[in-house]
Amino acid sequence: MPLIAFASPKGGVGKTTLAANVADALCRSGRSVLLLDLDPQNALRLHFGVPLHDTSGFMADLPRRPDWRAQVRRTASGVLLLPHGAMELRAVLEQSLLLEREPALLAAPLREMLADPQLLVLADLPPGPSQVLAVVAPLAAIIVTVLQSEAISAAILDEVESGRFLGGGTLAALYAGRLQFILNGVDLRARLSRSAAEVVARHLGPRLLGAVSRDEAVAEALSEMRLVQEVAPACAAAGDLRHVARAIEMLLPVMPEPAPAAPAAGPLSGLLRGGW
Ligand SMILES: Nc1ncnc2c1ncn2[C@@H]1O[C@H](COP(=O)(O)OP(=O)(O)OP(=O)(O)O)[C@@H](O)[C@H]1O
Numbered sequence: 001m002p003l004i005a006f007a008s009p010k011g012g013v014g015k016t017t018l019a020a021n022v023a024d025a026l027c028r029s030g031r032s033v034l035l036l037d038l039d040p041q042n043a044l045r046l047h048f049g050v051p052l053h054d055t056s057g058f059m060a061d062l063p064r065r066p067d068w069r070a071q072v073r074r075t076a077s078g079v080l081l082l083p084h085g086a087m088e089l090r091a092v093l094e095q096s097l098l099l100e101r102e103p104a105l106l107a108a109p110l111r112e113m114l115a116d117p118q119l120l121v122l123a124d125l126p127p128g129p130s131q132v133l134a135v136v137a138p139l140a141a142i143i144v145t146v147l148q149s150e151a152i153s154a155a156i157l158d159e160v161e162s163g164r165f166l167g168g169g170t171l172a173a174l175y176a177g178r179l180q181f182i183l184n185g186v187d188l189r190a191r192l193s194r195s196a197a198e199v200v201a202r203h204l205g206p207r208l209l210g211a212v213s214r215d216e217a218v219a220e221a222l223s224e225m226r227l228v229q230e231v232a233p234a235c236a237a238a239g240d241l242r243h244v245a246r247a248i249e250m251l252l253p254v255m256p257e258p259a260p261a262a263p264a265a266g267p268l269s270g271l272l273r274g275g276w
């Protein structure tokens with residue numbers, strides 16, 4: 001199944017929040033979702049209640065070529081989570097150089113994940129350009145680009161659409177066609193937020209997958225290390241997140257039905273049947 005990457009040219013815009021909660025919404029609508037944390041901040045796990053002292057993860061172990069299946073956590077939400085793992089600054093820098101020399105270190109396990117026809121794979125990326133994004137962009141069917149509902153987002157739209165933050169050069173410009181957008185933090189009562197959102201929506205047209213309102217329940221859910229849908233299913237953001245998940249589903253190919261008698265094919269079929 002396809003890879004859906006959450007990225008942004010600018011930091012702190014809500015990528016991790018949206019990746020976690022959209023994964024949850026897709027899971028609730030019956031999809032099997034594998035969610036990867038590719039950001040050394042190692043923050044995605046916090047949305048799923050992984051204890052703070054549990055700092056192990058797939059990316060932190062990458063130089064040792066781990067079996068990614070061994071790092072998968074089945075969360076209470078049903079989302080299968082692959083935490084990044086904690087890393088020191090020097091290790092992050094070294095890993096970036098390693099991935100530049102040897103992109104297959106990440107690309108090969110990603111291809112294995114994508115080979116499972118039952119599994120929808122979502123990935124949360126670090127902000128801005130990164131070596132990880134350069135590896136992921138060619139494999140991603142959709143690059144969900146998160147923009148904040150603020151004037152600067154309207155100002156940088158042309159730059160974002162050029163795809164330069166995907167790695168630069170002609171190749172990155174080709175991948176720019178895979179960009180779809182989400183506006184986050186929309187406050188319809190605030191004049192500047194609303195007019196920035198209107199400009200961005202007009203400009204992007206159908207490439208705007210959805211808009212998520214600024215909502216205290218989002219930060220409250222994170223403070224409890226839980227998902228918005230669990231904590232405040234009736235809040236405005238929860239409804240917006242369901243809409244975004246539906247918009248993403250509309251872009252996906254129809255999920256193949258597993259053969260009733262045979263076990264589900266693919267490397268994670270054991271996990272999906274609960275056999276681990
Ligand atoms: N719709 C929203 N309403 C209110 N708060 C939000 C919303 N979306 C995100 N936030 C808050 O904004 C902060 C940043 O969100 P998040 O960590 O998801 O951004 P990010 O793009 O992943 O950041 P980074 O670039 O550092 O990875 C968090 O405190 C989060 O709770």
Ligand SMILES: [Mg+2]
Binds near residue numbers: 017039041124125
């Ligand atoms: Mg993040």
